[in-house]
Amino acid sequence: MTNTAFRTPYFMINEDKLIDNLEKAKRLKEASGVKLVLALKCFSTWGVFDIIKPYLDGSTSSGPYEVKLGHETFGGETHAYSVGYSEDDVREVADICDKMIFNSQSQLHAYHHLIEGKASVGLRLNPGVSFAGQDLADPARQFSRLGVQMDHLDLPLFDSIDGVMFHMNCENKDVDAFIALLDTISQRFGAYLDQLEWVSLGGGVFFTWPGYDIDKLAAALKDFSEKHQVQLYLEPGEAIITQTTDLVVTVVDIVDNGKKTAIVDSATEAHRLDTLIYNEPASLLEASENGEYEYIIGSCSCLAGDQFCVARFDEPLKIGQRLHILDSAGYTMVKLNWFNGLRMPSVYCQRSHGEVDKINEFDYSDFKRTLSRWSTH
Ligand SMILES: Cc1ncc(COP(=O)(O)O)c(C=O)c1O
Structure with missing residues (x-):
């Protein structure tokens, strides 16, 4: 695979x-x-x-x-x-x-x-x-x-x-x-x-x-x-x-409201909280410091200021394209949450011998279970 x-x-x-x-x-x-x-x-x-x-x-x-x-x-x-x-x-x-x-x-x-x-x-x-x-x-x-x-x-x-x-x-x-x-x-x-x-x-x-x-x-x-x-x-x-783990996301939309924003299928508030708490923009594998095309990499949460970073690229971004958000392990997976009912990132490990091991995967039942276990009757 x-x-x-x-x-x-x-x-x-x-x-x-x-x-x-x-x-x-x-x-x-x-x-x-x-x-x-x-x-x-x-x-x-x-x-x-x-x-x-x-x-x-x-x-x-x-x-x-x-x-x-x-x-x-x-x-x-x-x-x-x-x-x-x-x-x-x-x-x-x-x-x-x-x-x-x-x-x-x-x-x-x-x-x-x-x-x-x-x-x-x-x-x-x-x-x-x-x-x-x-x-x-x-x-x-x-x-x-x-x-x-x-x-x-x-x-x-x-x-x-x-x-x-x-x-x-x-x-x-x-x-x-x-x-x-x-x-x-x-x-x-x-x-x-x-x-x-x-x-x-x-x-x-x-x-x-x-x-x-x-x-x-x-x-x-x-x-x-x-x-x-x-x-x-x-x-x-x-x-x-440090520097061991990427958060891989997909561009799901691109909007232009004075600046181009690529909206990805993740959010700092849910999946990379320290970006928001410490106001430290993320870095992307695909970015290029002197690239011609600048985008805000925006989250798909409802919070207006929720964005991963502003980055430049050599080519225009496309819907469906994947981006790798670098250095996303420390104080990240431990803080994952279900805000907005977003899909929770799976976790994989790229092994030295070339195989990829699946470490974690979530579905709707995990989301529902964190919210209530029993209902009033
Ligand atoms: C008591 C204590 N030990 C260890 C750590 C780990 O620090 P770091 O992940 O920056 O190495 C922390 C982080 O806050 C801490 O409070």
Whole structure:
């Protein structure tokens, strides 16, 4: 079956590209001793975990179902973190996680006794510094609820925890900027870290970006873990899955209301939400920077401002033509929704040996089921 036979919209994950990223992860691990746990919040299409598992040490989570999914489908170490646990959540995940990381001192005090003897206990600290392009995604933003700040720390609590987690980066491609954050952590928290077994430095370190100096990062991580005598972790999501996946769509109409808009059979609001939330236009495989023909690539949702990007092409677009929206895996499939009753993209994986595996497919019954299971009578 050729790819043109697949009905759009669909995601196509490319195994070779995924392995390129994973080989970089392996290099980082070998050179630094850091352990890597996949952040399921970014990517949890478990149908391709068999490709990822041999390279990483486990998974980390941001809510109770992710813990369960990581335990069931990824294996290795399962880290459980949530911004806010209910007591039921803690009881449900305590038996299946290896590390339980609380977001606040009040949650730690309330639930510590439920974890004792079951999992290693950690606390998220907020270092007060960060690398993040947008305020919405900045863990160190004013009044941040993410982690305990230094001046609120009840220091004796370090006797009751095994590790801490800092997450302060968002798509950080600058190794020196990361090392500066690491130095700040070492200075501010170093004396306390020395008492711990492990430290997680969270996600957002873009070590798979072309040209990223992995050896420099590895050396800095190694120094840090030797200095404080801790096992270090990183929690990569985007770095693992970046540049591996296209969202393939079809042009269903072209309208001209002062500017030409090609309307495609997908929508950012339903299928690529971060394009909208972060106002970051998508990139298209078929676009050409100096192309003669410019189009808005418009969504088929009802939201007036819902568009993928503005792009130029060497040839005029045609109805029925397919477009590949690049880099559409991280924080994308995990956020799919049924707004407007649009057809949900299928998921495929282009394997290294040439075959295409079907990973997921949806139909009307899935749409209906998410809306109600029972009706009033
Ligand atoms: C605590 C934590 N760990 C890991 C990640 C994964 O980050 P990324 O996908 O940017 O690597 C995030 C992202 O928000 C996070 O909040």
